[in-house]
Amino acid sequence: MQKQANTFFSGRARRSILRALGLTGALAFTGMTATAPSASAAQAFPQKPITIIVPFSAGGTTDILARIVGQYLAAKFGQSVVIDNRAGAGGNIGGQAAARAAADGYTLFMGTVGTHAINASLYRNMPFDPIKDFAPLTRVALVPNLLVTNPAQPYRTVKELIEYAKANPGKINFASSGNGSSIHLSGELFKQLAEIDMQHVPYRGSAPAVTDLLGNQVDIMFDNLPSAMQHVRGGTLVPIAVTTAERSPELPEIPTIAESGLPRYEATSWFGMFAPAGTPADIIGTLNTAIVEALKNPEVIEKFTAQGAQVYSETPESFAKFIASEHEKWAGVVQASGASVD
Structure with a gap:
């Protein structure tokens, strides 16, 4: 079974890290600086809690970064943001759950280079298509x-x-x-x-x-x-x-x-936010704007840096092009290496 490189912590250390960051449990409205929802926005998206599916265990980098972003979104939208950890199969279990979720913006997915660029070539039986089954929102970090x-x-x-x-x-x-x-x-x-x-x-x-x-x-x-x-x-x-x-x-x-001496070399553990494919364009735009705004917040940047992560944001279109290029690059590397997982 593949173990992705983006889970560094375990047991007591995980709980201590999450407590230190104030990121345990569901993420309700917090004191993190954000623009409060206006009265006119009350009728718009979102009108109920948002769930972010994290395809790895609590306490790893993917989980912590998702919680940091989720904390800001909770403050921004005035709605709870719940983290749903669904670990296993190198991220594929969580990816499958997110791909099958309703395309209404209320279920998001924190993907990685593994779930969206490597696994499709590595696993013999993929339970979802990383490109067709997801709507990219933005990368959020590079490690x-x-x-x-x-x-x-x-x-x-x-x-x-x-x-x-x-x-x-x-x-x-x-x-x-x-x-x-x-x-x-x-x-x-x-x-x-x-x-x-x-x-x-x-x-x-x-x-x-x-x-x-x-x-x-x-x-x-x-x-x-x-x-x-x-x-x-x-x-x-x-x-x-x-x-x-x-x-x-x-x-x-x-x-x-x-x-x-190797000018074509680049390899990064990246993390990005997705919605299920078919999510309406206006909701995609709202989510992208809110997440990009979060990634410019000094508190968010400070917390990301503490995890050794570099903040990164972009448009959904730019993220989609990046995923396509990463998918092609790592498919060649996986094939040449002979690596595979049943």
Whole structure:
């Protein structure tokens, strides 16, 4: 079973994080700064609570980001926003539930690069079509992956890593949080563009993979930046490059893989909000406007940054084009890697 890279927390840590952010339970009207609904808007959408289906467990990044946005929407609309966690099958269980929901704007879906760009090529039997069954609203956040290595390894740059791999074909092992995860496919994309041979070592989640990387039992890893950051700051892992098109504000001194010699390389764990296909255009517009407004709110930006996420917003049309390009890109990577999940 695939485990996506966007769930970092578990158990007591999850509950502590949610309590600290004030995001437990249903999201009623809160003190977060937002434009209050006017009397004239009372007859318009929405007139009842909104549900956001999150296809992963409570406490992970997808869940926390959805709750932050939901908290703002609750304040904006004067309606409760309920988070419905439906985890399993790499996000496909929640995706299926959202795809089958009424197309009236009252059920939204927090999708990811996994649910809307990777899974269709990875899973043999998809219960929904990520493009035909959803109406994109906007991306909400990007979480960079970070290429890191153990200090005992001889390479410190992308160039040195590629040179070492070519001189020692098949000897570099790269860890991941699981077969078909964004962390795994970030490594596969690197292999393809650098034209090198590396061995993939899948784990059941990011934590055990990082543990073996710290113990120098594997050589490198394309880990989520928030997960790797503490080890980088502690000096127990060496950062080589970030996987995004631009440098991370949290590690501005670390170059991107693209600027380090592989200009076509870009791999990002992204998160976006969707409605079921067929949702009326005026409701799509209302939701997009409200979510984009939320993503410009300083409180929202601060909370996203605390999760290692970069705020991102756009039009539904722009998001739709992005999804199509991501779907095509990752289909090629999955096919070349041979990864699959029953």
